[in-house]
Amino acid sequence: MLEPPFPPDEAARLAELHRLHVLDTLAEERFDRITRTAQRMFGVPIALISLIDANRQWFKSRQGITDSQTPRRESFCAHAILQDGPLVITDATADPRFADNPNVTGPLQVRAYAGQQLHGRGGARLGTLCLIDSKRREFSADDLAALRDLAAWAELELNIYSIEQATLVAREKEEKLQAILDNAGDGIVTLSAEGAIETFNVAAWAMFGGSVEVIGQSVFDWVAPESRDAVLAAFTGGDIAPGSEGSVRREVACLRADGSTFPAEIVVTRLRNPKPGWTLIVRDASERKRVEKMKNEFISTVSHELRTPLTSVRGSLGLVLGGAVGEVPAQARSLLDIAAKNCDRLVRLINDMLDIEKIESGHMRLEMAPQQLLPLAKQAIATTESFAQQFRVQLRLQAEAVDARVMGDADRLTQVLVNLLSNAAKFSPEGGGVDVGLAWADASQSRVRMTVADRGAGIPPELADKLFGRFVQGDASDARAKPGTGLGLAISKAIVERLGGRIGFEPREGGGTAFFVDLPALPRPGAPAARQASVLVCEDDPDIARLVTMLLERGGLHAEVAGSAAEARKKLASQAWRAMTLDIGLPGEDGLSLLRWVRSQPATADLPVVVLSASDRPDGASAAAFGAMDWLAKPIDEDRLLSAIRQAMRGAKRERPALLHVEDDPDLRRVVAAMVGPGCDTVAASTLDEARRQLALRAFDLILLDLQLPDGNASELLASLPPPNTATPVVIFSGTETGAPLAAQVRSALVKSRTPADELLALLNRLIGRREQHNPAP
Structure with a gap:
């Protein structure tokens, strides 16, 4: 039995179904009048109005059966509901999706079925009006x-069910919403499309000293002159994709009715409906700014007034x-000795507080260079x-990845390791050991993992989610016995993420905790950059398999x-694997049987599969009905294949294609975002550091790269694209000509001044697997 997959709009579909308040x-x-009419009109033993809930099908009306619901997986x-138009089964015993279904083999003896979808007001397919016969039957x-x-x-x-109930629910929601708005501490303002x-x-009334006369006036009357450009950018810039709902946050200066200004945090959200x-949303930041100023003044005092005498004290004691x-x-x-140790503790506390201040203010500088770990x-x-010796703890190094290199700051990497080692020594049992590991994090050797593992009591569950916060001790119950600033892990997390x-x-087998740091690895000297196997081509014809592999690799994928x-x-x-292509006619075992096995395994249940078959899919059945993302008939079209694979790799939720635009010119970033439109998730990175962080965080369908950036040449990225972007196609879009060796490493190299907008858009659409769009220039 082939269990039905969830449709791409499942969450929205269920929400629309539940809004009817009709279930149960x-x-x-x-x-019942409708199902009786259907039963008599078609002469069938069973007629149902079936609604598909999360794990069941529930019958609002049923003729011919007694059960009020059955499992969704047998339905x-x-x-x-996975397709448009009626689903017609003339003989269920001959259909591989239903031949071994309990409703076919069991007491119901279902043979023929015809189901017409029932839609909600929003267009979602909520269920069916269906006819069931116990003998084979054609439907004209x-x-x-x-x-x-x-x-x-x-x-x-x-859709007209319980109008009075729906009206009552809407009225209650409106009253609750008004109560929330009236009691909210933040100012909440609604604006027309023109602002x-x-x-x-x-709260907004109190914040701005408003009156009813302001209705209809421009929101910019509430914004200080020096912040109007920032607010205008929030409304008109590229932060919120045109035509989409989204939010952008800004810190600006606002104007009170008396002309005085105050600092504010604002969140601007685009609305499309109704x-x-x-x-x-406006939050008065005056108090936060006052506290921040006090904190900064205190840290400055610590920095200048305490470090000098502490240095003298520590030196004198020494x-x-x-x-x-x-x-x-x-x-x-x-x-x-006691005085010297506590003096060192004070110095560490001061240094940690200064590091936290630098991180929060964005002033932490990293001296990036290739580093042997x-x-x-x-x-x-x-x-x-020496610190570990006072706890009688031994530090042991086990290095497998002896030649592992990363791009990083040597001092900061050492700081992270020292923090982890100090914590492990403190929380280890007396006479125990701490194991330091250095190994490859994956088979492709594209990431390296450093581990520091102890045999302590472990991390309490209540601290697991906040362990990397500021002033958090790893074992709150033993905080006095294991002194520390509580800042080391927060600093370490900030440094690692910047890299x-x-x-x-994670808990260590046999007791204790293993902390790990995963970093993108640089290629080993003299070795080619590792490639990540992305697509499995399941094909018995060697010529076709070779052709599909070549087409995928031409598209920047490995197969x-x-x-x-x-x-x-x-x-x-x-x-x-990131995706699989599947030939239906395999020797020994057919492709549909393999596909059912793929869907039954937890590790591959969500693997995107594209069917490549010599025959068209059965009439009336979608690829999703067989558990596939798409079904392509041979002979194979290159553009169609790459488009199907890329769309499949975005997942069953039909996520938008993702474009990383590495460019330091904000105007050009906005232009490109507007060109590709809201159908593409465009992420901007203005520096090499930010690009590396984005590439490590998520998979992109395409990288658009300017070479000259404030912190270096972007060609450095090509040597060490981390998973999941090792096979992502790259297009250079720079102000100067690209040399032949560098151009050979990318899909295309364009010069900004020589590339028309429509040519660039066509290339981007082709490489992200999207049909061409013609968006007006901004």
Whole structure:
């Protein structure tokens, strides 16, 4: 039995179904009249009005059966809502989707089925009016026309269901919303599409000293002159894609009625329904700014007034303990040791607070350069060894990736390791050990993992989600016995993320905790950059397999071939794949059987699959009905294949294609975002550092690259594209000519001044697997 997949709009579909408030209600004559009419008109034993809920099909009206609901996975109607137009099955025993369905093999003995979709007001397919027969049956065109008419009748009844109840619910929601608005601490303002004030709540009234006379006036009357450009950019800039709903946050200066200004945080949100407009949420930031100023003044005082005397104190203690003034009595030495250790604690606290301030203000500088990790790990262990000895803890290094290199700041990487090592030593049992590991994080050696593992008591569950916050101790119950600033992990997380990496922890088998840091690895000297196998080509014809592989690699993807279902199972079990192409006519086991196995395995249940077959898919059945994202008939068209694979790799939710635009010119970024339009998720990166971070965080369908950036030449990115972007196509769009060696590494190299907008748009659309659009120039 082929279980029906969820439709792409499942969340919205369920929301629309639940808004009807019809599920689990009593039988009603107005619905039963429809199913009785259908039963008599077509002479079938069973007629149903079936609604597909999350895990069941529920019958609002039923003739011929007693059950009020059945499992969704066994439902014919759950297949019907995956397509437009009626689902007709003339003989279920001959259909591979239903031949072994319990409703076919069990007491119902379903043979023939015809289901016409029932739509909600929003267009979602909520269920069906369906006919079921226990013998094989053909349905004529006149039969299906009559079924459509009856379904339209059922749709009408569904969508006018309980108008009074819907009105009551709407009135209650409106009253609750008004109460929330009236009591909200933030100012909430609604604006027309032109930016004129339409409504505002009590908090906005108090904030701006408003009156009813401001209705219809421009919102810019509430904005200080020096911030009007920033607010205008929030409304008209590229931060919110044209034609879409979205929000942008800004810090601006606002004007009170008396002409005084105050700092404010604003969130501008574009609204499209029920009519175009905007909402503006305003928060008075005066108190936050005052507290921040006090904090910054305090940190400045700490920096200038405490570091100097502490340095003197620490230096003097060191001289005394070193015998500069003669031999120190044993009793005095123990007291001086205590003073020296606590002086060091104060210095560490001050340094950590200064680091946090730099991180929050964006002033932390990173000296980026290729770094060998093994020497840094050894240096961090040497730095921490004396600290660990006071807990009688031994530090052990186990390095597998001995030649691993990353792009990073040596001092900051050492700081991260020292923080992790110090914590592990503190929380390890006396006489225990801390294991430091250096290994490849994946088979492609594109990421490297550093681990610091202890045998302590572990992380309490209540601290797991906030462990990397500021002033959080790893073991709150033992905070006095294990002193520390509580800032080390927060600083480490900020540093690692700035380097395009990830930091986390996991319980250690046998007790304890293993902290890990994953970083994008640089290619080893003399070795080609590792490539990530992306697409599995399941095809028994070697010539066609070779052709498909070549087409995929021309599209910037890497592919491997499985010549049979058995080989495909082995390859699918051995590693992760981003997509698979599948020939239906495989030797030994047909492709549909393999596809059912793929969907039954947790590791591959969501793997995007595109069918490549010598025959067209069955009439009336969509690719989704077989568990595939698309069905392409041979001979293979290159553009259609690449488009189908890229769309499949975006997932079953039909996500928008994602474009990373690495460009430091904000005007050009807005122009390109407007060109590709709201159908593409355009992410901007103005520096190499930001580009590396974005590339490590998510997969993109295309990278558009300007070479000259404030912090270096963007060609550095090509040498170490991290997963999941190792196979992402790159287009250089620069102000100067690209040299031949560099141009050979990318899909296309364009010069800005020589490339018409329509030519650039056509190239972008082709490479992201989208049909060409013609958006007006901004």
